Structure formats: C-alpha cells, structure tokens
Amino acid sequence: xxxVMQNPRHLVRRRGQEARLRCSPMKGHSHVxxxxxxxxxxLKFMVYLQKENIIDESGMPxxxxxxxxxxxxxxxxxxQQVVRGDSAAYFCASSPKPGWGxxxxxxxxxxxxxxxx
Amino acid sequence: xxKTTQPPSMDCAEGRAANLPCNHSTISGNEYVxxxxxxxxxxPxxxxxxxxxxxxxxxxxxxxxxxxKSSTLILPHATLRDTAVYYCTSLVSSGSARQLTxxxxxxxxxxx
Numbered sequence: 001x002x003x004v005m006q007n008p009r010h011l012v013r014r015r016g017q018e019a020r021l022r023c024s025p026m027k028g029h030s031h032v033x034x035x036x037x038x039x040x041x042x043l044k045f046m047v048y049l050q051k052e053n054i055i056d057e058s059g060m061p062x063x064x065x066x067x068x069x070x071x072x073x074x075x076x077x078x079x080q081q082v083v084r085g086d087s088a089a090y091f092c093a094s095s096p097k098p099g100w101g102x103x104x105x106x107x108x109x110x111x112x113x114x115x116x117x
Numbered sequence: 118x119x120k121t122t123q124p125p126s127m128d129c130a131e132g133r134a135a136n137l138p139c140n141h142s143t144i145s146g147n148e149y150v151x152x153x154x155x156x157x158x159x160x161p162x163x164x165x166x167x168x169x170x171x172x173x174x175x176x177x178x179x180x181x182x183x184x185x186k187s188s189t190l191i192l193p194h195a196t197l198r199d200t201a202v203y204y205c206t207s208l209v210s211s212g213s214a215r216q217l218t219x220x221x222x223x224x225x226x227x228x229x
Contacts, residue, residue: 004160033215042204043161045216059216091160095215103149103168103208106217108160 004029004094004109005074012115013082021077021112025094031055032075033093033106034067043091049075050097079114087116121205126224129199135192137223139205142186148209150181151217152190154201154225161204161219164190195227 005024013019025032031050035043048056049069060067064082069075079086090113093106122140129135141150149168153161165172165179167188172179178191192199204222208215 006160031215033217035217035219042219042221043217045218048215056216093161093217103166105151105163105166106215107163108153110158110160 004092004107006090006092006109006112008112009110010113010115012117014117015083016081019079019082019086019114021079021090021092021114022074023077023092023094023109024074025092026107028096029094029107030097031095032069033095034075034077035091035093035108037089037091037111039088046077082114082116084116087114089113121207121218121220123203123205123220123223125221126226128226128228129192129195131197131227131229132194135190135195135199135225135227137190137192137203137205137225138187139190140187141205141207144185144207145209148207150179150185150188151206151208152177152179153204153206153217153219154199155204155222156201162201164203166208195225197227197229199225200227201225 034046037043045059047060047067064080066078089111091111093108095106096104151166152164155161167179181188202222204219206217
C-alpha cells in the first residue's frame with residue numbers, strides 16, 4: 001500500500017493520559033498536514049509540517065497539542081493530558097513539496113479514531 | 118481561502134450522472150478549486166481540482182464557470198459506491214498557507 005499510513009486506527013485513552021498518533025506520508029511526499037474531525041463536523045486544519053520544520057500551526061490548540069516530523073520516521077501528533085473533548089478522528093495528509101504556482105493535491109490516510117474515557 | 122457553499126444533500130439514480138454544485142463567490146485569482154469525498158469511516162479521497170479550465174480524469178469532470186464563482190462536479194455514471202459526502206474546497210497556489218478548509222459538504226446518496 002503506497003498510500004498515507006496512519007496508526008493506530010483506534011486509540012483509547014483515559015483522561016489525563018497522553019495520546020501519540022503516527023503518520024507515514026506517501027512515498028516521495030515531504031509535506032504532512034494534520035486535520036481533526038469532531039463527530040458530525042467537517043475536517044479542521046491543525047498543522048502543516050515538512051521534515052524537521054513546522055510551516056503553519058495556526059489550527060493547533062495552544063496547549064497540550066504538539067506535532068513533529070523528524071528527519072527519519074513518521075510524523076507524530078502528540079496530545080498531552082487528554083480530555084473528553086479531544087475525542088475525534090485525526091487525519092493526516094501528505095503532498096509533494098508545493099511548487100510556486102503549481103498545485104499538488106493532499107492525499108489523506110484513513111485516520112486515527114481517538115476515544116477518551 | 119474562499120468560503121464555499123454546497124447543498125446539504127442530493128439523491129441520484131444509479132447509472133445516471135450526478136451533478137454536484139458548489140458556490141465559491143469569494144474565490145481569488147490564484148485559488149484552485151478542489152473536490153474530495155469521504156465515505157463513512159474513511160479518510161477524504163481526492164477527486165479532482167482545477168483553476169480556470171474544465172478538467173476531467175478517470176473519476177469525474179469539473180466544470181468551472183467563466184467568472185469562477187461556482188463549479189460543478191460531475192460523476193458521469195454514478196454507482197452505489199459513490200454514496201459519500203462530497204466536499205468542495207479551495208487552496209491558494211502559492212505561499213505557505215496550505216490548509217484545506219472543509220465545510221459541511223453534500224451527502225450524495227446513489228439510489229438503486
């Protein structure tokens with residue numbers, strides 16, 4: 001499967017624990033995007049990263065949430081001290097490096113469904 | 118990014134063409150129109166995108182009006198597996214802002 005891989009598909013945490021969501025982009029893609037989808041709502045942008053660099057984190061909550069995309073390995077979305085309101089589907093997308101004036105679509109993984117008990 | 122408006126739901130008979138409209142009256146000159154769909158419990162699937170000209174690929178056709186204020190996604194021969202929520206969104210072709218903005222989309226139901 002050459003698509004965007006996310007794991008785990010389902011994650012259950014108790015309030016106060018940490019959640020780590022992983023995303024491996026498509027082969028040849030160097031840019032990663034994280035989105036969150038609350039129940040019965042559309043996807044909301046969270047953060048845009050390239051290797052070792054955060055490009056745009058305007059959609060990230062100011063506290064408890066962080067993201068990284070290291071030189072080696074998958075991108076990680078980390079949620080510390082989870083609360084019930086963090087229950088959602090978290091989707092990762094990837095694209096090649098955007099070129100000036102060109103548009104490469106973002107391709108999405110099948111998400112991680114996070115449930116907070 | 119432009120605000121997009123779509124009807125909340127549509128039905129289509131199997132084998133017929135499904136025409137899904139989208140209004141994006143505030144779109145700017147360098148914003149592309151993108152279409153995705155989401156089948157329950159899966160991630161959004163890219164369908165097609167365009168800037169000014171009409172586009173066609175193996176999945177669908179995209180018709181963009183000359184003033185670029187609206188577009189229509191056409192699934193030429195809808196099947197039951199095309200039942201999904203279809204999202205119209207836009208993305209600027211330059212700069213560091215690369216976020217797609219998803220509205221509520223159109224729930225397309227293909228009827229047997």
